[in-house]
Amino acid sequence: MSLEIAISIVMTLVIAATPILLAGLGELVAEKSGVLNLGVEGMMLVGAVAGFITASLTGFTPAGYAVAALAGLCASLLFGVLALTIGANQVATGLALTIFGTGLSSLAGAGFVGTTITRLPALFPQGLAGHPIFRIVFGYDVIVYLSVALTLAAAWFLNHTRPGLILRCVGESDASAHAIGYPVTVIRYLAVAFGGALAGLAGAYYSLAVTPMWADRITAGRGWIALALVVFSSWRPWRLLLGAYIFGAVMTLELYSKAAGFALLPPEMLAMLPYLATVVALAVIAMRPSRGRLDAPRCLGKTFRAGA
Amino acid sequence: MAAILDRRMLLAGAGASAALPYLGARALAADPLKVGFIYVGPVGDFGYTHAHDVARKKTQDFYGDKIKTNYVENVPEGPDAERVLRQLAQEGNALIFATSFGFMNATAKVAKTLPKVYFEHATGYMRGPNLATYNARFYEGRAVIGTIAGMMSKTGVGGYVASFPIPEVVMGINCFTLAARKVNPKFQTKVLWLSTWYDPAKEADAAKALADQGADIITQHTDSPAPLQVCEQKGLYGFGQASDMSSIAPKAHLTAIVDNWAPYYIGRVKAVMDNTWKTGDTWWGLKQDTVQIAPYNPAMPDNVKKAADDVKNAIIAGTLHPVTGPVSDNKGTQRLKDGEKATDEMLEKMDWYVEGVQS
Known part of the structure; x- marks a missing residue:
């Protein structure tokens, strides 16, 4: 395999990994606070369509990303009102959000099918971004670097700051956090909103960068891969980064190996690999003798009512 | 005019229409002929389903208020399709196009139980007295x-x-x-x-x-x-x-x-209007302008x-x-x-x- 193809594979996998990393990171923070939001796919689609429409009408792609994050955030607040304020079942609410987001995006995007926009350019100057070898590090747009920076920031926030500790505390024991005097619901709202904004951004990465166009259900189920990834990472940002790149590599390598004339696996296997990898990772983590549980936040998915 | 439905709206409407006796679209000559379509994907896919829907619109425009076309998009290939087909028939659609290969078994099953409704299945091979197939080369x-x-x-x-x-x-x-x-x-x-x-x-x-x-x-x-x-x-x-x-x-x-499915759809609608509809297998290509x-x-x-x-x-x-x-x-x-x-x-x-x- 030539160096050129190897570089091309790496660059393709980084782009494949970036949106699932973003969406996964948002969901990881939300889950750390004890909220299971299965609406990732729906929020991604809302972000994807809002971002595309904005970029298309303004001709300014960065505005598309900003509006996408905002749209994802608004969609997540809808979840928040139902699941956190009213106390509806989180699983059902999340699934409803996905169905709602799919329909809404399809309706809003109907007039934009068959149009395209310009991608963001590479962040670094052409001398680096277009260099035959250095492009492997410098050849991406700003969102790719942002996704890595956000992972770093989230890891630091969760593990080394006081607000991060409080957020984790809310996820581990909402009743204790409440007893000490922390506003459990407010903190969960913030975590869910962060998750929504990142999901919106992730969705927009499909409609603005991977395939700059609008087509119905453009994310094609990547939101579910992001959800699987959070479990795969056992709720650790660094492992999430690693997992996203492994998932990206699995998806990309398979296509390249087949294009080169040899198949590592049949295509049906390829489609289920990310989920299979999650199951295997879960099994491995569960089998470690030192830890009997899967590191899931203890209050994950539980409805909290003050005084209950 | 075209009525746009999705599956959920159709399900909601089905309860009401089920209470009415099934009249058949031709029972009332003044009414427009109702023609139904079911799609496997979204009409916004800019590809296969989009093309079927463009043809539906062309057919609607061709006949104006003499027909009324309805469609249901994102119908899963499986048991759900059967229910959607039945409901389209109950709503009075006299001619129903099932536009994906995976609707074949469902269409064949429903066609048998509703002999007065004409069914058309794209790209399949199962036919019956009121079930025709069509494909493009x-x-x-x-x-x-x-x-x-x-x-x-x-x-x-x-x-x-x-x-x-x-x-x-x-x-x-x-x-x-x-x-x-x-x-x-x-x-x-x-x-x-x-x-x-x-x-x-x-x-x-x-x-x-x-x-x-x-x-x-x-x-x-x-x-x-x-x-x-x-x-x-x-x-x-x-x-x-x-x-x-x-x-x-x-x-x-x-x-x-x-x-370009429009010539076929327009022709089949005419056959129903003229009472000359016959089952069969149509495989048109470049010559007939389908491709x-x-x-x-x-x-x-x-x-x-x-x-x-x-x-x-x-x-x-x-x-x-x-x-x-x-x-x-x-x-x-x-x-x-x-x-x-x-x-x-x-x-x-x-x-x-x-x-x-x-x-």
Whole structure:
């Protein structure tokens, strides 16, 4: 395999990994606070369509990303009102959000099918971004670097700051956090909103960068891969980064190996690999003798009512 | 006017309409004839379902207020389809088009129980007294774009982003490759199977992988314009699928195979109106304008345009069959003798690849 193809594979996998990393990171923070939001796919689609429409009408792609994050955030607040304020079942609410987001995006995007926009350019100057070898590090747009920076920031926030500790505390024991005097619901709202904004951004990465166009259900189920990834990472940002790149590599390598004339696996296997990898990772983590549980936040998915 | 429904609205309406006795659309002559469509995908896919819906609209416009068309999109291929079909019939649709292969069993089952409703199933093979089938000879279009690919490719390697290895897709790959090898005997087609009809990001990555393996012209049998966008970005050439996709990739888009179901739909509606509807199997192609070739990219050299037109015209005139022997498969076995033409049956069951296909 030539160096050129190897570089091309790496660059393709980084782009494949970036949106699932973003969406996964948002969901990881939300889950750390004890909220299971299965609406990732729906929020991604809302972000994807809002971002595309904005970029298309303004001709300014960065505005598309900003509006996408905002749209994802608004969609997540809808979840928040139902699941956190009213106390509806989180699983059902999340699934409803996905169905709602799919329909809404399809309706809003109907007039934009068959149009395209310009991608963001590479962040670094052409001398680096277009260099035959250095492009492997410098050849991406700003969102790719942002996704890595956000992972770093989230890891630091969760593990080394006081607000991060409080957020984790809310996820581990909402009743204790409440007893000490922390506003459990407010903190969960913030975590869910962060998750929504990142999901919106992730969705927009499909409609603005991977395939700059609008087509119905453009994310094609990547939101579910992001959800699987959070479990795969056992709720650790660094492992999430690693997992996203492994998932990206699995998806990309398979296509390249087949294009080169040899198949590592049949295509049906390829489609289920990310989920299979999650199951295997879960099994491995569960089998470690030192830890009997899967590191899931203890209050994950539980409805909290003050005084209950 | 067209009524736009989705499955959930239809389910909600079904309870009310079930209480009414089924009258049949022709019971009241003054009422418009109701014609129903079920789609496997979203009408906004800019591909296969989009093309069916364009034809539905054309049919509606053609007859004006004499008919009323309804559609239900995103119908899963399975038991759900049966329910949707039944409900469309209960709502008074006298003619119902089931537009995807996977609706076959459901359509056959429902057609048996509702003998007064006419059913039409696309791309299937099960027929009955009130169930007809229809398909389009897309492989004829593949021969035209194969000719273009053979002449435009500098590397002599074409990429093919493919969905599932069913005969419909296999015959397209073979016709594309046969036509390309007629103009460039060394032409190779690299096929990448994705196990999906629609996944833009995956389709784009597949196109990238094919391009990195030396393919400088890429075609597809999946439904999104994503592979074309990769061609546009990398300065390669490609073809649209099911719809004219030149707006997505103005430089890369050489032409497209356009599905034009409108003539068939208009004709079948007329047959119901005239009481002359009969079951049967219709397989129209370039000649009947069901398969169309989109306008060529102005950047395409004149000799390529002419060669493509020659192939198209010869197929229309009936002097050229895209699969004419000698044809050997890619394992070296001869499949068709010199001058022998592939029968429809052979095409419908095709499960082998011609020489030059790397799958």
